[in-house]
Amino acid sequence: MKRLIFDEDHEMFRDSVRRFMQAEIGPQVERWREAGICDKDAFRKAGEQGLLCMWADEKYGGLGIEDFRFEQIVIEETMRHGDLGFFITLHSRLVGPYIGHLASEPLKGRLLPKCISGETILxxxxxxxxxxxxxxxxxxxxxxxxxxxxxxxxxxxxxxxxxxxxxxxxxxxxxxxxxxxxxxxxxxxxxxxxxxxxxxxxxxxxxxxxxxxxxxxxxxxxxxxxxPQRGFYSLMRFLAEERLISACQAVAHGQIAFDLTMDYILERKAFGRPIGAFQNSRFKMAEMRTALDVTQTFIDQLVMLHNAGELSADLAAEAKYYATEVEARVMDECVQLHGGAGYMSEYRISHMFTDARVSRIYAGSTEIMKEIIARSIGLDERKLTKG
Ligand SMILES: Cc1cc2nc3c(=O)[nH]c(=O)nc-3n(C[C@H](O)[C@H](O)[C@H](O)COP(=O)(O)OP(=O)(O)OC[C@H]3O[C@@H](n4cnc5c(N)ncnc54)[C@H](O)[C@@H]3O)c2cc1C
CATH class of the missing domain: 2.40.110.10 (Butyryl-CoA Dehydrogenase, subunit A, domain 2)
Known part of the structure; x- marks a missing residue:
């Protein structure tokens, strides 16, 4: 599906991020997965590439880019050509903004340049x-x-x-x-x-x-x-973006699983025909294509609302809840379509399946997202059961 939210600048940026991820990150992933940790140096390389805390003011060494679409591209290309575990967006946008918006000037002056260069990981x-x-x-x-x-x-x-x-x-x-x-x-x-x-x-x-x-x-x-006594409200302020980031990640993960599975079912044969020729496979792929396109469209719309300063907590919760549930369903179907290969570690889909399980738990669980959404439509348990 053609996505209408990106212009030429975004596409040029995507090309450069893709090249960086393919050259510097992709080849390291297997080693990192065995070690249980990424190299710190990879953050420095991402910093040199200008991919960390892009929102930060130029006086600290940042690029002053407020347009969230650039971060969305970093998320998508990291997922596709790097790994979910190399989560530079956590550093840049889940944590960095607390320092950018709330820190004292001396702390910003001391810490932000190191966050932008990747010397300090947050x-x-x-x-x-x-x-x-x-x-x-x-x-x-x-x-x-x-x-x-x-x-x-x-x-x-x-x-x-x-x-x-x-x-x-x-x-x-x-x-x-x-x-x-x-x-x-x-x-x-x-x-x-x-x-x-x-x-x-x-x-x-x-x-x-x-x-x-x-x-x-x-x-x-x-x-x-x-x-120091109102930190709870600061946390609330940044959580909507955190949930949008989770949604972007989840749908990107699903898109990759879909593509890998498409290649697999066209290649692999059973009963003298490609797996992709069975009606079940065609219908499962059709269902997944639809679910991913619908979810992607909603998320792209929220990205634009976020750019306009109008992303609400309940819409972000809808996106996080829905995208991570779609991701889970897609991963499960894709493993199934891979058959036994889908259960083998040498196939990427097998670890994408286990990687995806956390999406419905962290950054606010599915149940907490549903609580937020229910409250936003007037179904607040505390109010409904009072007295
Ligand atoms: C890989 C990973 C990375 C993480 N990274 C970080 C990090 O960097 N920083 C950080 O601070 N935390 C991090 N977390 C923690 C994460 O945010 C929490 O695990 C998550 O918020 C859930 O909290 P919990 O584990 O205590 O589960 P609990 O709160 O104990 O929940 C258990 C179950 O009860 C459900 N539940 C809870 N309350 C309600 C309710 N009101 N209504 C209905 N159901 C409910 C939950 O949805 C869940 O299904 C990470 C977790 C993981 C797994």
Whole structure:
């Protein structure tokens, strides 16, 4: 399907990102998947290519590109020619904007140039052993000491947990208020900060996911992001974009699975004909083509709304929920159409299937997305059951 949201500049940019991913990232993926982590150096290369934190102001070394379509292209080309685990958009757009929009000027001046060059890799640490979907359950504590804050607690399932050089950490700053949370930038050389192991996962093998520990970590005032008692609202502000990013990723992943499967079913034969000639195969492919085109169209529309500053939390939740469910269905059907080969690690589709499983869990689970959507249409459980 021809996509109408891109112009010539976008297509030229796509070509250059594709070439970069094919030359620098694709050939490394198998090694990274075995090692359970990407090379840090790959972030530097992406930085040299101008692919990191493209939104950042030129005075920090950024390109000042606000148009989200360029990031959408980075996501799509990374998925196709790199790997889901080399998630530079997490660094650039899930974490970077907290620093770009909320950090003190000295912190921006010190950290942003290194984020743009890829010298410092970013992560975000919200989830704890006892708090995932329900962030109001965060127990990590931040206590003021003069101008500084002292952080204690632990986080888990943190992407870039091993490679990361700086983390946006959510910690409770107001003990008796469920939403009394602050956001603090903890840097890897701060005393009292340590990392746990690189957690073994079902999929997403090339990405490091780790536990982080904070023992009396002293965070200077310079590293506090925004109002230290209103961090919860800052998190909410950036979550819509995070969900749009997940949706872009999920549909791109589905598109690749579709293409791989199309090649396979035309090549592979059974009962004297290509697998693709069976009515079941043709109908499954027709269903998937339709689901992917419909989902892609919706996401492209939301990208344009986002560019216009009009992406709402509920629309982003619809996109995240729907695209990740479509991704899951597509992966399952594509494995089935591959037969036994689809279960073998040497076929890309087998690890795309396990990689995709996380999409419905992280960045807000499918169930949480449905809660947001239900509330937006007037079905708020709390209001409906009150009194
Ligand atoms: C590979 C990976 C990478 C991650 N990276 C990061 C990261 O970089 N930073 C970070 O902070 N976190 C990260 N996470 C954590 C992720 O965001 C959480 O796992 C996710 O938010 C779900 O939280 P949970 O695991 O505590 O599940 P729970 O909240 O315990 O949920 C368990 C189940 O209950 C359901 N549920 C929960 N509440 C409700 C409700 N109100 N209504 C109906 N159903 C509900 C959920 O949908 C889910 O099905 C990562 C996770 C993974 C797996």
């Amino acid at each position: 992560g975000i640490a919200m989830t704890e052993p006892g708090a995932g979907s329900d962030l109001a359950g965060i127990k990590s504590r931040a206590v003021r000491d003069g101008d500084d804050w002292i952080i204690n607690g632990s986080k888990t399932y943190i992407s870039n947990g091993i490679n990361g050089g700086a983390f946006v950490v959510a910690a409770r700053s107001v003990p008796d208020k469920p939403h009394g949370i602050g956001l603090f930038v903890v840097e890897e050389d701060m005393e009292g900060f340590s990392r746990g192991r690189n957690l073994a996962k079902m999929g997403l093998k090339s990405q490091d996911t780790a536990e982080l520990f904070f023992e009396n970590v002293r965070v200077p005032a310079e590293n506090v992001l925004g109002d």
